[in-house]
Amino acid sequence: MNLLELHNLSIRFRTENGTVDAVKKVSLSMKEGDSLAIVGESGSGKSVTALSLTRLIPTPPAEYVSGKILFLGRDVLKMTPRQIRLMRGGGIAYVFQEPATSLNPVYSIRSQIAEGIHLHRPDISDVDAEIIKWLGAVGIVDPEKRMHDYPHQLSGGMQQRAMIAMALSCRPRLLVADEPTTALDVTIQAQILSELRRLRGEFGMSLILITHNFAIIRGLCERVAVMFRGEIVEYGDTESLLKNPQHPYTKALIACVPQLGRKQSRLRTIEDSWAAVK
Numbered sequence: 001m002n003l004l005e006l007h008n009l010s011i012r013f014r015t016e017n018g019t020v021d022a023v024k025k026v027s028l029s030m031k032e033g034d035s036l037a038i039v040g041e042s043g044s045g046k047s048v049t050a051l052s053l054t055r056l057i058p059t060p061p062a063e064y065v066s067g068k069i070l071f072l073g074r075d076v077l078k079m080t081p082r083q084i085r086l087m088r089g090g091g092i093a094y095v096f097q098e099p100a101t102s103l104n105p106v107y108s109i110r111s112q113i114a115e116g117i118h119l120h121r122p123d124i125s126d127v128d129a130e131i132i133k134w135l136g137a138v139g140i141v142d143p144e145k146r147m148h149d150y151p152h153q154l155s156g157g158m159q160q161r162a163m164i165a166m167a168l169s170c171r172p173r174l175l176v177a178d179e180p181t182t183a184l185d186v187t188i189q190a191q192i193l194s195e196l197r198r199l200r201g202e203f204g205m206s207l208i209l210i211t212h213n214f215a216i217i218r219g220l221c222e223r224v225a226v227m228f229r230g231e232i233v234e235y236g237d238t239e240s241l242l243k244n245p246q247h248p249y250t251k252a253l254i255a256c257v258p259q260l261g262r263k264q265s266r267l268r269t270i271e272d273s274w275a276a277v278k
Contacts, residue, residue, distance in 0.1 A: 001073050003173060003206055004030040004053070009067035011048055014060060022048045024230040025067070032173070035200065035207040037217040037238065039253065040227035046210050049227070050176050054088045055079075072173070090120035093172035097179035099159035103151040109135075110147040113166045120170040134165040138195055157188035161195070168199065175200075178210040193220060215257045218242065226250045 011023040023045045030036055038046040051057050053069060055076060069076040071091060079087065096102045104112060113131045117124055124130050128147075135143035138161040151159055160180060167175055177196060181189035197220050200207050209221050217224060217238060224241055226234040226249065234247040245251045 005070040007068040010065040035221040037221035037224040044227040045230040089170040093167035097182040174206045
């Protein structure tokens with residue numbers, strides 16, 4: 001049995017200016033331990049697809065038009081609110097791109113991680129020891145002290161590490177990282193991606209990485225789905241797709257990535273390739 005399956009999933013939003021088809025007949029599957037990157041520009045539908053896995057998109061304004069979302073064989077769209085709440089965190093956990101807005105500013109890091117442990121792992125007797133273990137696992141120095149800090153006392157990189165610790169402390173089967181390094185500088189980006197790679201290998205969890213940047217997926221994700229205007233336009237093995245992209249939009253995205261040693265007079269943009277994409 002697959003860990004996750006999407007079958008012809010379509011989602012639209014009703015707005016004052018009309019209906020927007022955000023996701024159109026998206027189908028994909030993942031086995032236990034798989035890693036998948038969903039790549040595309042802002043507005044391509046990748047984050048809406050990721051949020052739909054646990055029905056985090058409010059309805060309305062969103063509407064699930066058609067399709068199925070199967071997690072461990074169970075249809076997420078037919079789950080009760082209680083079943084959904086237990087699946088969020090315990091089955092599928094998220095790391096979002098803006099840790100400063102994802103963390104609650106009035107609660108300590110300890111309190112926020114403890115909440116998830118109490119809900120999804122009530123058998124843990126020493127919660128503080130568990131929190132210290134996970135903060136240490138993601139590379140936070142002196143976790144015994146830092147767990148009592150509030151979000152504003154941590155740097156952006158430390159906040160993101162705390163978010164990853166919070167997600168992993170619930171021992172999810174699938175971790176969804178939605179642009180987890182966008183707000184960080186290049187050095188911290190590399191550290192966070194390295195931590196995700198190490199932790200995935202250490203704990204054997206499945207991973208979905210949402211990104212617009214092909215440069216960060218090599219070595220982290222085995223497969224990649226390219227989204228354009230709500231549809232998956234190309235899907236396959238990461239190395240093969242990077243070496244031999246087939247769709248014009250995939251080629252345009254890859255061409256936007258600067259590469260050391262490649263001489264070019266001008267960095268290409270998506271607009272340069274828009275005619276080919278259409």
